Amino acid sequence: MRSNPLGLGRDLAIDLGTANTLIYARGYGIVLNEPSVVAINVNDGRPVAVGTEAKRMMGRTPNNIKVIRPLKDGVIADFEVCEKMLRYFIQQVHASKWSKPRMIICVPSGITGVEQRAVQDAAEYAGARRPVHIIEEPMAAAIGADLPVGEAAGNMIVDIGGGTTEVAVISLGGIVTAQSVRVAGDELDDAVVQYVKKEFSLAIGDRTAEEIKREMGSAWPLEDELTADIRGRDLISGLPRTIQLTTEHVREALAEPVSAIVDAVKTALDRTPPELAADIMEAGIMVTGGGALLRGLPERLAHETGMPIRIAEEPLYSVAIGSGRALENIDAMRGLMSLGGDL
Numbered sequence: 001m002r003s004n005p006l007g008l009g010r011d012l013a014i015d016l017g018t019a020n021t022l023i024y025a026r027g028y029g030i031v032l033n034e035p036s037v038v039a040i041n042v043n044d045g046r047p048v049a050v051g052t053e054a055k056r057m058m059g060r061t062p063n064n065i066k067v068i069r070p071l072k073d074g075v076i077a078d079f080e081v082c083e084k085m086l087r088y089f090i091q092q093v094h095a096s097k098w099s100k101p102r103m104i105i106c107v108p109s110g111i112t113g114v115e116q117r118a119v120q121d122a123a124e125y126a127g128a129r130r131p132v133h134i135i136e137e138p139m140a141a142a143i144g145a146d147l148p149v150g151e152a153a154g155n156m157i158v159d160i161g162g163g164t165t166e167v168a169v170i171s172l173g174g175i176v177t178a179q180s181v182r183v184a185g186d187e188l189d190d191a192v193v194q195y196v197k198k199e200f201s202l203a204i205g206d207r208t209a210e211e212i213k214r215e216m217g218s219a220w221p222l223e224d225e226l227t228a229d230i231r232g233r234d235l236i237s238g239l240p241r242t243i244q245l246t247t248e249h250v251r252e253a254l255a256e257p258v259s260a261i262v263d264a265v266k267t268a269l270d271r272t273p274p275e276l277a278a279d280i281m282e283a284g285i286m287v288t289g290g291g292a293l294l295r296g297l298p299e300r301l302a303h304e305t306g307m308p309i310r311i312a313e314e315p316l317y318s319v320a321i322g323s324g325r326a327l328e329n330i331d332a333m334r335g336l337m338s339l340g341g342d343l
Contacts, residue, residue: 010129012090013104013323015140016119018071019162019185019290021051021085022317023093024324030317031093036162038085039067045080050088059205073182074108074137074164075115076122086126100129106323108164109136110180135323137161138168138178141288144322145312149173154276155283158265158301159319160184160291165261167268169276176276179268183260185290188213195253197235200243204232213294216250219258220296220303254294261291262304269305284308288318 011026016036023032034051041048042064049057058067070082094101103123107116120132141159142149149155150173159166162185168178192209196202204212208230216226225247234241265285269277285307287297292315302309312318 010094010099010101011103011327012094012101012128013106013135013320013327014086014089014123015106015137015320015323016071016086017162017319018069018074018164020316021089022320023089024320024327025093026324026327029324030320032089033317033320034089036071036085037067037069038081039065040081042066047081047084047088050085055207058207072163072186074161074180075111076118079118079122083122083125086122090127094127100127102133103128104133104135104323104327106137106140106319107134108180109138109166109168109175109178110164110182135326136166136168136175136178137164137319138166138175139170140320140322140326141166141312141318142168142170142286142322143325144314144318144320145286145288147286153283154272154279156268156272156280156285156307158261158285158287158289158292160261160287160289160294161319162186162290165264165289165291167264169268169272169280171276171279176273177268177271179264179271181260181264183257183264185210185213187257187260188217188254188291188294191257192217192250192253195249196230196232196243196245199249201235202230202232202241202243203235204230208232212245212250213254216245216247217254217294218247218251218296219254219294219300221251222247222296258294258297258300262301265301265305269307281307284310286310286312288312288315290316 013024015022021036025031035055037054039049039054039057068081070078076082123132138157142157147155149170155170165181165184169176189209227246229242230245231242292311298309
């Protein structure tokens with residue numbers, strides 16, 4: 001992460017994600033990648049820490065400090081905290097405190113007009129120049145994953161983020177059909193917490209659940225199944241206890257949210273015009289976002305859809321890179337998106 005790069009231009013593209021916020025600066029590339037987390041002092045409402053430092057505090061704070069994730073399911077859940085977080089991140093990368101940067105922000109395709117307006121307002125309050133331009137996440141992800149979005153051919157993108165899974169079929173620079181479900185990384189973490197609570201009467205924290213998902217999660221049987229010792233608090237005795245968790249257990253825990261993601265892909269395919277479906281059959285489905293890193297997901301999707309599955313080169317950065325490319329080549333790409341105004 002670069003802090004206060006000298007001579008930085010005014011244009012920024014922001015992937016305001018439920019789990020992480022990424023900022024792309026025109027001419028520089030991605031200059032910030034931080035967790036979308038803020039630690040607030042409850043007595044005066046002042047941010048104590050933002051980003052990585054705040055995430056380290058999760059589950060470890062005294063009563064006067066509250067750790068908040070201001071975005072839930074891809075939209076703003078806490079407007080005031082989101083605005084403080086955005087302001088902090090913009091100050092980290094924007095050299096001048098006096099000039100207001102022009103900005104493109106990515107939003108999920110399924111959000112309402114009110115939710116979209118909240119994103120624009122938060123950016124404006126955080127110091128962005130009016131108007132704040134909006135690009136839909138599936139379009140940004142497709143551009144970032146090097147799909148030929150401007151051609152008269154069907155391109156299918158599946159973007160599995162922290163709060164939402166975006167599925168879209170793109171042709172001739174427009175979204176032909178889209179399916180947005182609020183099931184993604186957060187729901188996978190929560191599924192692990194609930195499974196361990198139900199099956200082992202053990203309480204574990206969100207950070208532990210995320211680690212289990214990352215290290216042991218899978219959507220398809222693995223060649224070598226793993227076992228790990230997991231520590232938590234026994235719900236009966238209230239004392240610390242260690243259990244043995246296997247990758248089969250974790251796969252069982254993730255079964256429901258993974259099925260919801262697969263169903264979203266099948267629903268989008270079902271709504272796709274036959275000509276475009278034939279193109280997708282040939283080119284395959286592109287999967288991006290943090291969820292693309294879940295082991296066995298390509299095999300599961302290939303088995304369920306009968307389509308070839310490809311994983312983006314840099315799945316975690318596709319949306320930020322795509323919105324950044326839109327920023328760099330705004331004149332050439334103007335027709336590919338609705339930016340809500342002239343840049």
